[in-house]
Amino acid sequence: MKKIFASTKGLTDRPTHYCPGCTHGVIHRMVGESIEELGLRERTVGIAPVGCAVLAYEYFNCDMFEASHGRAPAVATGAKRSRPDLILFTYQGDGDLASIGMGEIIHAANRGEKITVIFVNNAVYGMTGGQMAPTTMPGQYTTTSPFGRDTAEVGYPVRMTEVITQLTTPAFVARVSTHTTREIVRAKAVIKEAFRYQAEGRCFTFVEVLSTCPTNWGLSPREAVKWVEKEMVPYYPLGITKRPEDFTEEWKDGGH
Amino acid sequence: MKKIFASTKGLTDRPTHYCPGCTHGVIHRMVGESIEELGLRERTVGIAPVGCAVLAYEYFNCDMFEASHGRAPAVATGAKRSRPDLILFTYQGDGDLASIGMGEIIHAANRGEKITVIFVNNAVYGMTGGQMAPTTMPGQYTTTSPFGRDTAEVGYPVRMTEVITQLTTPAFVARVSTHTTREIVRAKAVIKEAFRYQAEGRCFTFVEVLSTCPTNWGLSPREAVKWVEKEMVPYYPLGITKRPEDFTEEWKDGGH
Amino acid sequence: MPTIDVNIERCKGCERCIDACPQEILGMSQKLNNKGYKFAVMVDEPRCIGCSQCAIACPDVAIEVYVEGAHYQFFQY
Amino acid sequence: MPTIDVNIERCKGCERCIDACPQEILGMSQKLNNKGYKFAVMVDEPRCIGCSQCAIACPDVAIEVYVEGAHYQFFQY
Amino acid sequence: MTKVLMKGNEAIGEAAIRAGCLHFFGYPITPQSEVPEYLAKRMPEVGGTFVQAESEVAASNMIYGSAGVGIKVLTTSSSPGISLMAEGLSYIAACELPVVLVNIMRSGPGLGGILPAQGDYLQATKGTGHGDFQLIVLAPSSVQEAVDLVVLAFELAEKYLNPVMVIGDGMIGQMMEPVEFPPEGQGKPLDPGDWALTGCKGRKKRIINSLYLDPIECNDINLKLKAKYDLIAKKEKRWETYNCDKPYDLLICSFGMMSRICKTAIDDLAEQGIQVGLFRPITVNPFPYEACRKAMDKAKRVLVLEMNMGQMLEDIKLAGEGSKEIDFFGTAGGVVLSPDESLLKMRKSLRKIPKATKAKPKKKPAKKTKAAKKRKSR
């Protein structure tokens, strides 16, 4: 019998602490597979955020930092500028990247740091118990928007992919999702593409991944993926919004 | 004889400390005139940045805060949310707003704080002696880009107006300039329009103003305005990029 | 014959594999694992086509897929 | 007759008014003011059309413009 | 008035409202997130404002803006978040704005953990930020006291136009205890005085600023602030002594929740006939040096117990001026010494006292009177 699907060397064996159906796990696997498949694992340094993925340093099977809340892109900048031969990635939640870390992500992107940013958008602060994030959907109930996000009071959700795309410097920017197997397959290809550009020393690479938080959304894992599809995808359109102009054909469709 | 042009009550009598030909002075006048002409001066609270305009609290003839470097939008948020009847404006440089204060400006914009932000882009840190700003032009020499801004190393200048425009919430966003009388006239109309929207309780309003720093550019005031025209305007296109949908006709062309 | 192997101690019972399987041959256990979760079980093994959809969807890397010879592939993953 | 009044102690000699004046009737002093700057001076007053271009351009609010009756207006400011 | 059973964090939020504070700006962080969560619901009910800031840096500048326009304002956070407020707090103190902060301390340094700790004592009392400024710092040891001190914090902030910080550990934030609140609707709005930016109608413009390029002027501001801190130190010191009316050989110094654990141990020792005193500062800045010294003078030895590596210890040493041997025991990282373990530490210190007065217990003192009489606070 041939084993055609198994865990990757890019991840440790340790089971995650994520809630049932939390797609942080899927995203971990895709990142782990990408660095392993590209042969980068042994020179990769990952950066865990403060958020539910804070323990990511235990799960990725490569050297890992744990950064302060929101500052992973600055840590990555310091590391990559010091050791350009290393592959640097940050793995950040929406509270981490889009709220407190807004300055750091925009500047790392704008300086064109040759790093890969995996941005997990689950429309809520998972770790701290479900507070409103900048990405929380209009009307969404959270512990700090107990009457639903009121856009007249706190504005519309931030679309980070579009903001980063708007900058001149970053050259690979995409939004993918995890709510169906098909989307996971697409997401994997895009994440791998991002790492490949970094390995080629090309550009700042940014992948936003729509993710679930069944626990804080108060939904079952099944309902949660439906919610991503119905509520999030229309507001956060999927696709690659920027690619280096001279990308090679092989990567054109990100494998799908 | 009729006096048809004189200083405004919106400014104090105090001569500014700005260098000869520095257009901070022009921008001050336009802001002062706007709040005075709209009858807002006595309920306006301005917020000076850290930058060459740090002493703006002496020049604007209204209640004034001096904020910490980059955080004026957060100060304005605190003030406006506490006293919605006041008119709040921040006056910020490009180091202040686009470098250290990136997080604060984007979030104030995205929450739709009903304030007016006057963003003075002079492509350099004036106050501290001419270091590189996020807005410094490609190839521009500064004390921290002594070989000229190398976009391969530190990326392209940030276009704040475009970044803010990209957000869903902010409804009035514009870029104007000061390099000719004609542009000053346009700029004045736009700034006044911004304050009017705030007075009407409508939306977050943002006006980027291209400005000179003859001192740190190493140019005469005359050369400096030419430089704005030739180097900056092509990269930083002028115009109103966003307006509340239902603006009244009277304001359509911003008076020009 | 293609088949899958569910690591029942990693499984958290989210049921995403069940929804992902085009053959609809996965179900949930009645028993709980040590962490207190019901876990995924193969209900109709002979119909498994080895497509890996279940494994791709699993957030907890709890599924391994085995095949002999040809097997169906929806996407290249 | 339109005319302007330059506050020579506010003037920093940047010459922006000179460039702004469509009548080209402004020039710089030879003397320095108390801050050590040359300042703007009206060279050909009768030709002033009271258009305020100089005042609008001045970063130091150093110019006031006076008119009697009609005067030329390029822009509404 | 009836008591309600309430979580410390929620009680803190409610206390602010009762004190008349209707504006909150803050960012979630464990173990204080229940404050913003509670206020997100509660503020709209009382016509107040809740704003979730994008970060603690922003929050500290929002309260600057809010207080600056003459509004009573609160922010709350926990250790790493407080660090991010260092610059903002320096500005607020320099501009003499009355804000109230609560730090529900968690274990550090760095990300540390989320469990209770007292590791931010020195940061709060000595080195909050750059330049010469001080916070008034209050340290409650129960949910009720947290409520009382939040109310007091607003009073002191306004009286002295100074930022006031209430520091509690995670336990204070997370536990429920019965509390009583001041009645609703009694908190007065802030008096905008002659400094708040309320629009310059009918008066000269005002400026809130901390830039003084002229050294003399800047020195004067520093002297003025210093004089204020000296006045506060003279007038506002608060502390509690426990079991200090009996002769004791050993004095325990402890603050916040840790002092409560010590009290249980002290009661246990008392039952065994051994009297040990407790000194607990309530204002940890200004620190009640003289009162502490007085309590120390009566003892043969001092034991400082903290949930950190020895931070208040410095103040105890300053109070003692070398007059007494001082033992220290500290835990960090969320380890909370139990009453039994604390008792062991006390016994250890007692053993170090030469010829300690080991008075035999004449009679087990009745618990009730002990409880009633032992406490003395001002």
Add this chain to the structure above:
Amino acid sequence: MTKVLMKGNEAIGEAAIRAGCLHFFGYPITPQSEVPEYLAKRMPEVGGTFVQAESEVAASNMIYGSAGVGIKVLTTSSSPGISLMAEGLSYIAACELPVVLVNIMRSGPGLGGILPAQGDYLQATKGTGHGDFQLIVLAPSSVQEAVDLVVLAFELAEKYLNPVMVIGDGMIGQMMEPVEFPPEGQGKPLDPGDWALTGCKGRKKRIINSLYLDPIECNDINLKLKAKYDLIAKKEKRWETYNCDKPYDLLICSFGMMSRICKTAIDDLAEQGIQVGLFRPITVNPFPYEACRKAMDKAKRVLVLEMNMGQMLEDIKLAGEGSKEIDFFGTAGGVVLSPDESLLKMRKSLRKIPKATKAKPKKKPAKKTKAAKKRKSR
């Protein structure tokens, strides 16, 4: 080796390079902007890296990243910028990363001014950030010493895997003095040890982290750090005494540039036949308490002179343990006491000494020998 005349800020930049530091991340701020400006030019010449961070918050996290991958790294800033690094420094210390920082202090609090001050002493030595951690803090009093201490800072940082901060005031940064540097190319790269993240090829993965959810583990980390600080305190204290080989009634305690001003005044007094001693800590953390006490023991009275409102004063009190009367005089806001004014303060303290030994000057001591002999430092 030849001396060159150089601005303190530039000399600090060059010293880092000579120490083998080829990576700088920082943000401009007066009065230290010449460091980044100098290094922006100089780093490319030596194959190093200069990155202008978007803020001090970012800078403190960049040096975390840089040191974490095993690189010698420097950042510099001034007071408000250092406040913004509070959280980052707590992480760096918790993760035991060897970084060097320079704080060219300006007047505070708040935006304050840009003139020289020493108002960040307590922030640097006691309350830098949340949690129990300490920086090693060095205080130079000349451009040459700034150079020497920057070089030493890199050594100590690496030896103890601890952040080291050099604190100078604006004068140190802005003035030019002749300096001598260690030869170029001698600074060794950092030893990545068993902790740096260099890619896991051929070894187990490594983690740089400060999260410890388990209280016991987190407590252990705190104990480990505490043990390290105790060791540093035992081994690394440095100080200077000046004019302390003669009997003196008055001891001056002063650090950094202020101590130099005091020396001029002390020389002037000596010319008038009045001997006054000076104690100057070079490591202000760990503070040389014992040496300070020794110097205090010889005096009848102590005068602390600082460019702040009395910050090192706390350490002097801790050293003195109430054994001596201590006078304090401080200026802030950029006011720098002149030697003459300092002399007046000294006279004032001298007058307070009952029956001060007012030995008539036997003979004006020759200036040369005085200058040569008066200094004693380790």
Add this chain to the structure above:
Amino acid sequence: MAGTEVLMAGFGGQGMLLSGKLLAYAAMKKGMEVSWLPSYGPEMRGGTANVTVCISPKQVGSPYISRPSALLVMNQPSLEKFGPRVKKGGLIVINTSLVPVKANRDDCTVVYVAAAEIAQEAGTARAANLVMLGAYVGWAGIVDPDTTIQMIEKEFARKAKFIPANVSAFKLGFEAGVKAKEGAKA
């Protein structure tokens, strides 16, 4: 009367924090001093959650208790962790529906309750926490069962349809507790 300290432990989501709160409320209503201190942590499923309730006639000293006088456990890890800490002569209530092992303490009263099954009887398996609480209240007699029932009704006021099942779960547990107490006395 000396203080009473009850530690209640289980998986997150099993409702032990609520049980603790109800107990604290009921004691407070009786005029006692109380404190309720939960373990707290990052929002993670599968973790354990516990709460310590202290009840005392005078102000509660330390709300943090190393050696409780009673332990209510909903899962095995909690029994293993906290079982040995219970004071001599104390009480241990074990939910046998989820804990297949015995408590190894013969110096304590141990009450075994099939809480889930009993709760199911009462109407919903989710009320197992109230069966446990009932058993404790029945055994310890420290608070009034009727007050406790009032508290339950208040707690579920907004989801009134759950009241009957929860109240009867509590009552069934209470009976089991009373019976155990009588057994212990006998």
Add this chain to the structure above:
Amino acid sequence: MAGTEVLMAGFGGQGMLLSGKLLAYAAMKKGMEVSWLPSYGPEMRGGTANVTVCISPKQVGSPYISRPSALLVMNQPSLEKFGPRVKKGGLIVINTSLVPVKANRDDCTVVYVAAAEIAQEAGTARAANLVMLGAYVGWAGIVDPDTTIQMIEKEFARKAKFIPANVSAFKLGFEAGVKAKEGAKA
């Protein structure tokens, strides 16, 4: 020999910081200890800038000097501010091109130099700062004029075309200083 402290003051951009640096360099070359401490501030035109140079055979104590032994002033505000502070018996050099008033000190030597005019003679009015420096060096004799000239040449190495004018401005100033010294002695 006791220390010498020279305060040089003028508008920003008049080059007094450079003059001070050249003096410090020349003194250093002679084996003296030196310090050079500028006033520093936000980049503003129209403000004044000054620098204190201390020269001493032993390590300079305080680089910050309240009572300098010499003052070189390029503008009136500086004269008003610093004139009274000069030590008895000290030197004040005044640029009469910009300072229309006299120093009110008869306990000091006051040298009046039309620095701008002299510099103009030398080739560029911008070298007035070097005329002032020359005057001081000529008067004080503390450093070697030739070394100073070498330093000027080094300083302007990259803009060599400015060397001759600057050097001759220095020389003209030097002569004025020497003459003043002789006048004072006489």
